[in-house]
Structures are given as structure tokens and as C-alpha cells.
Amino acid sequence: MEKIMVGIDFSPESRYAVRFAATVASIVSSSVEVVWVDSTDKTVVNQHQLELLHEQRREDLSFWIKELESLFPTVKIHYKIRTGKVSSELLAHARQIKPWFMAIGIHGVSWLEESALGSEFSRLLTNFPSPVVSVRSGVGFNKESLNIVFPIDETRDTLSKLPETVRLAKSIGATVHVIGLLTSRLKGLRMKAEENARKAQQQFQSEGIEIVLNMLDTADVASSIIEYAESVAAAFICIVAEQSAQGSNLLGTFARRVVNNAITPVMIIHPKISNENIMES
16 A cells, blocks of 8 residues: 655644645545654753653644544554654655655745745755655645646656656546646747657556646746646646756756645656656566
8 A cells, every 4th residue: 555645844734734645545545644753952952841742742643633534534544753854854754664755734935945844845855755745725626526737848857757647647537737838939949848748648648647738838837837727726736846957956946936836736756756767667
């Protein structure tokens, strides 16, 4: 049975991320593992205070899980408390359990820059062995009509998210909306984006996945993708961690804007994940 991992910080958003994971798990018959990392500075609290904190967190987690298991009786939900640096401990746990993906609850339009968990997000993506899904609270999830938005441009890594998106679409029975992004006036680049979109279309169709193909002529890629995802009530937007080469941050400009602004859950796939899966298949 596959596992969906959820990294939490006990914010309302992370609580919603657990519910989101349970919803997906109920569709694909997987389990959910909730992980909280205690990163408390041990120099400012004593052992008794730490024990009280952990006891309270265990009570909170038990309450969350009991509540969710009453809503999703077929889903097994477990929790794990780890101690240390957030990114290191989440990574270590993922390497142990090998999750399908990890969900993290986000909030606001500057979550990546301002929250403790957000500040670890880019570092996590560097070595995380699975896709990471950002989830915003209050997003509806229509299990009867599931859509995935799959943006494609002219860049080298744009198709690297194909294997994981195929896996996701087949698992939840979703329609994939392949969105070819025409962002340049240069004919060669536009032709490359169109070629990549056709390759993606052919791959999804060969896997028996229903697809919709659209080409978008846009100068604001992030806004266009977010708006399109909202218009089809998408369950996921699938992007590559290094979708943009601008800047030195691992999570490129486009990816950061989508994560910070989309109300749709965003699955972020590092190119190396897909490359490793291709080599193993």
C-alpha cells in the first residue's frame, strides 16, 4: 500500500493538508503518515517542558486522526514525531517510508518567505525522493470530476514531470489538461513548445488517460496557469521544481509564484525524481 506523507506545523493549513491527503488516500486506497518535527531550541527549554509539549502534540494528533478516520473509514492514518531540523527530519523520514508524495499546508501570498516550514521548502525539494504538494485550506475536491493541469513550455525539463503526472492521473482517474505555453515571439521557441505539448499528449493517450490540449499565448505564465486551473476546478497543477531558470533559488520564479498564489494544490516534481523512475522502469 502506498503512503501519502504530510509535513505539519499545527497551523490550520497543515490540518487541512492532512484532510486533503486523507481525501486522496480514500480514492487510491493508500494510507497517510503525518509527521511533525519538533525544532525547539533545546537551550531555552528544559526536558520537562519538552515532554509536556510532546504530550500535547500527541493528544492533538490523536484527536485529528480520530476525527478524520470517522470521515474516511477506509483510510489508515498514523503519526510520527521527530526532533531536529525540519528539512533534515522530513527528508530522513521520507527516505524511510518512501511516500508517493508529501503534502504541506500553505497560507498567504508570501508563505515561502515568511513561515518556518516555508523557508525549508526549497531546501526540501533539493533532495526529497518524492513529489511535494502544496495545499491551501478551503479548496474543494470533487472526486467525481478530477482534472490535472499540466503546463508545457519550450524548456529542456518541461517533460520531466510526465512519469509522475501519468502515475497521478491513472491513480485518481483524472483528465489531464495539457497547456502549451507560447511565451515568445520567436518562431523556433513557439514550435518547440508546440512539439513538447504534442509529445505530452501522445504519452498520456498511450497510457489511456483522457486529455484536453490547449495552447496559451501569454506573457504572464503563472497567472494564466492559475486562472486556467480555477476555470476547470483542477485537483492538481503539476510543475517542475526548476520550471524557471531565472534566479539562483532551486524553486524558480514561475514555480514560486504558482505555489504562493494558486488556490489549486500544486504538485512540484524535481526533474531527478522522474529521471530515477524512468531508469528503474
